[in-house]
Amino acid sequence: MTLALAKLAPLLAAVEIHKRTGGNASCVAQNKAFCPGWAIDNFDRYTTPLLNHLLIVLVAVGIGFAVAFGMALLSHGRRWLVPTFTGATGVLYTIPSLAFIFLLLPITGLGWTTAIIVLSVYTLQIIYRNTVAGLANVPAESKEAGLGMGMTDRQLLWRVELPLALPEIIAGLRIATVSTVAIASLMVFANVDTLGAPLYQQITFKTNIVIAGGLTILMAISFDLLLLVAQRLLAPWRRSSREATA
Amino acid sequence: MSVTFIHLGLLNVFTDAFNFIFHQQEARTGSTLVGGPDQALHLIGQHLKVTFLALGAAVAIALPAGVILGHLQRGEGVAVAIGNAGRAVPELALIAFVAAFIGVGLGNVTIAFAVLGIPPILTNTYVGMSQVDRNAVEAGRGMGMNALQIVFRIELPLAVPTIMAGVRTAAVNIIATVALASLAGVSTLGDYILGRNVYGDAGVVAGAILIALLTLMLELSLAGLQWALTPRGLKLARAGAAA
Numbered sequence: 324m325t326l327a328l329a330k331l332a333p334l335l336a337a338v339e340i341h342k343r344t345g346g347n348a349s350c351v352a353q354n355k356a357f358c359p360g361w362a363i364d365n366f367d368r369y370t371t372p373l374l375n376h377l378l379i380v381l382v383a384v385g386i387g388f389a390v391a392f393g394m395a396l397l398s399h400g401r402r403w404l405v406p407t408f409t410g411a412t413g414v415l416y417t418i419p420s421l422a423f424i425f426l427l428l429p430i431t432g433l434g435w436t437t438a439i440i441v442l443s444v445y446t447l448q449i450i451y452r453n454t455v456a457g458l459a460n461v462p463a464e465s466k467e468a469g470l471g472m473g474m475t476d477r478q479l480l481w482r483v484e485l486p487l488a489l490p491e492i493i494a495g496l497r498i499a500t501v502s503t504v505a506i507a508s509l510m511v512f513a514n515v516d517t518l519g520a521p522l523y524q525q526i527t528f529k530t531n532i533v534i535a536g537g538l539t540i541l542m543a544i545s546f547d548l549l550l551l552v553a554q555r556l557l558a559p560w561r562r563s564s565r566e567a568t569a
Numbered sequence: 570m571s572v573t574f575i576h577l578g579l580l581n582v583f584t585d586a587f588n589f590i591f592h593q594q595e596a597r598t599g600s601t602l603v604g605g606p607d608q609a610l611h612l613i614g615q616h617l618k619v620t621f622l623a624l625g626a627a628v629a630i631a632l633p634a635g636v637i638l639g640h641l642q643r644g645e646g647v648a649v650a651i652g653n654a655g656r657a658v659p660e661l662a663l664i665a666f667v668a669a670f671i672g673v674g675l676g677n678v679t680i681a682f683a684v685l686g687i688p689p690i691l692t693n694t695y696v697g698m699s700q701v702d703r704n705a706v707e708a709g710r711g712m713g714m715n716a717l718q719i720v721f722r723i724e725l726p727l728a729v730p731t732i733m734a735g736v737r738t739a740a741v742n743i744i745a746t747v748a749l750a751s752l753a754g755v756s757t758l759g760d761y762i763l764g765r766n767v768y769g770d771a772g773v774v775a776g777a778i779l780i781a782l783l784t785l786m787l788e789l790s791l792a793g794l795q796w797a798l799t800p801r802g803l804k805l806a807r808a809g810a811a812a
Contacts, residue, residue, distance in 0.1 A: 356670070419745030419784045425762050425777035428770060429582035501657045508659040512763070522665045526752055532669045536662030543657040 351530070358530045366534075369521065373538055376517040379510060380503050380546075383439050387446030387499060392492075394447075395454035399480070405455060412448040420445070420506055424513045438510040438517075445506060446499035453495025457488030486558075493554040497547055504543040518542075585771035586778055597769045604772060613779060616757040620744045620787075622679045627686030627739055632732070635691045639698025639728070640720050648695035655688025660746045664753055673754035682747055686739035693735025697728030726800045733795035740791055744784050748776070758783075 350358035391412070398404035418426075420441060427437045461484045469483040485492075508519030521535040588594075593605030638644045667681035701724045709723045725732075748759030761768050761776025768776075 354669075417741060417784065417788060419741075419748075419780050421745065421748045421759070421762060422777040422780040422784070425773045426781065428774060428777075498656065501653075505657055505659040508661040511661070519659070519661045522661050523752070526665045527669050529669045532662065532665045536659065536666055539659045539662055540657060547657075 351528075354527070354529050356529050357533050361530055362534055369518070369534060369538060372516050372518045372520050372535070373542075375515060376504070376507050376539070376542065379435070379438060379442065379507050379515060379517060380500065380542075383442030383507075384446055384496070384500050384503055386439065387443035387503075388450055388496065390443070391447045391450035392454060394451050395458065396480075398455065399458055400476075408451060409448075409455075412451050415444050416448040418444075420509055421512060424509070433514040435515055438507075438513040438515045441513070442503050442507060442510070446503060449499045449502075450492075450495045453491045453498075454488065457491030457495075458484055460491065461487045489558045490554055493550055493557070497550040497554075500546045500550065501543045504539060504546060508539055582770055582774055583778075586774035589768070589771040589775040590779070596767050598767055603768055604775070609775070609779065612756060612758050612760060612776075613783065615755070616744070616747055616759075616780070616783065619675070619678060619682065619747045619750050619755060619757055620740070622675075623682030623743050623747070624686055624736075624740050626679060626683035627690055627743070628736065630683070631687045631690035631739075632694055635694025635732075636698055636720060636725065639695045640716070640724060642699050645695070645699070648692050652688045652692030655685075655692075658685070660685060660749060664746075664749045668753040675755055678750045678753050678755045681753070682743050682750070685746065686743050689735040689738040689742070690732070691735075693738075694728065694732045697731030697735075698724050700731070701727045727803065729798045729800065730795060730803065733791065733798060737788060737791045737795070740787055741784055744787050745780065748780060 351361050394408050394412075398408055423441045423444075424433070424437060427440060431437045431440065465483055465487060466479060469479045474482065507517050508522065510517045511519035511523045518535045518539045521531055525531045589604040590609050591606060593602045593608070595601075596603040635648065638648055663684060664678070664681050667677050671677045671680065705723055705727065706719055709719045714722065747757050748762055750757045751759030751763050758776045758780050761772045762780070765773050
């Protein structure tokens with residue numbers, strides 16, 4: 324009888340702890356793959372990193388798009404600029420991200436400025452290349468039709484060429500955004516609390532890794548789908564023409 | 570005035586960084602000596618070791634898979650989807666996931682970085698193999714080649730430029746992020762850039778310079794290898810097209 328009770332004691336103690344902590348403590352102590360109780364109780368610690376991550380991606384892609392788009396327009400009438408710009412953005416793209424952050428340390432210090440510079444520089448190549456390719460793929464007949472209607476060069480660009488290049492431009496934006504979401508995690512090393520911060524701070528705590536990593540991937544997928552929808556809405560003829568050929 | 574000041578400050582940090590690489594000095598935390606050529610070379614060696622192990626593993630997995638899928642012209646969706654998904658994987662989350670769920674140390678870290686290298690190699694190998702001119706394959710078949718001969722004598726050589734472009738992307742991705750191995754118990758140049766309180770700004774910038782230089786050298790040598798592996802006929806065809 325006493326023997327049975329002695330055997331039961333640890334079990335009863337465990338049940339007691341389970342009751343008091345809602346099951347979190349033992350799960351966390353054993354570092355199980357995922358502790359839902361802990362996740363629900365502590366989700367608020369991920370809101371700031373999540374919002375910072377979102378903000379830095381939007382700002383960096385916004386700046387990158389503005390610069391790359393400007394470069395594409397600049398080189399539109401001047402084909403000789405294209406290899407120069409392609410080469411320059413390509414060289415910038417091969418700078419390793421972690422090294423880039425710390426090479427900027429003596430110049431801009433650590434913080435949002437450095438993080439945004441690094442992230443927007445990486446978006447230049449893909450957005451520039453896709454915009455140039457999109458403009459180059461505009462059918463000559465469409466341009467001639469525009470010219471025949473008496474359009475100026477500027478009207479031709481904004482009313483014919485850019486709308487027809489939109490699918491390629493958005494495709495570039497999609498790739499740039501998705502990879503920016505991924506690289507933004509590293510900006511914890513530039514002292515910006517993105518979703519990389521919880522990863523770095525508790526790198527062996529499984530529930531934490533699942534939440535922070537999961538949120539990052541979820542953000543990448545959401546951006547991808549959003550831009551896909553935008554592409555469909557802004558260039559509906561693209562889909563109908565494909566269906567027509569299918 | 571202020572401009573000169575910034576420039577001098579800049580110069581100082583970079584001078585300190587080179588000084589850190591070539592001369593041993595006392596650590597920020599005191600008592601121990603850090604920096605100097607011996608430590609730098611050791612970390613460079615470690616960095617390259619992890620990079621080549623991971624790249625080798627990625628090639629060993631992705632190349633045969635891509636060759637088989639590309640030769641059979643099957644699984645295009647899978648090959649392209651893996652390539653796209655690869656871009657969305659946050660490196661830090663990947664290494665954290667491996668450290669937490671599989672473990673730390675050289676073997677586990679190699680797995681993490683190999684995963685990073687697989688998507689570009691697989692996608693490019695698939696695309697390179699499946700885009701080989703069907704006439705060239707038919708010609709081989711007409712000469713009585715069997716499937717293996719067609720793969721090794723026609724498709725693979727003609728796909729070399731595309732495959733090597735994938736290997737280069739993978740290699741650059743891996744060598745650039747291998748610094749994170751320092752978070753999972755494997756010494757690399759990441760020790761310098763992630764150890765500001767020990768190595769100071771000079772050490773951090775020294776690490777960044779060394780990583781950037783290693784990446785550049787790897788990129789250039791792989792470009793050379795790509796040139797050497799490209800069949801002479803392809804080079805001639807390109808020169809002809811360009812002329």
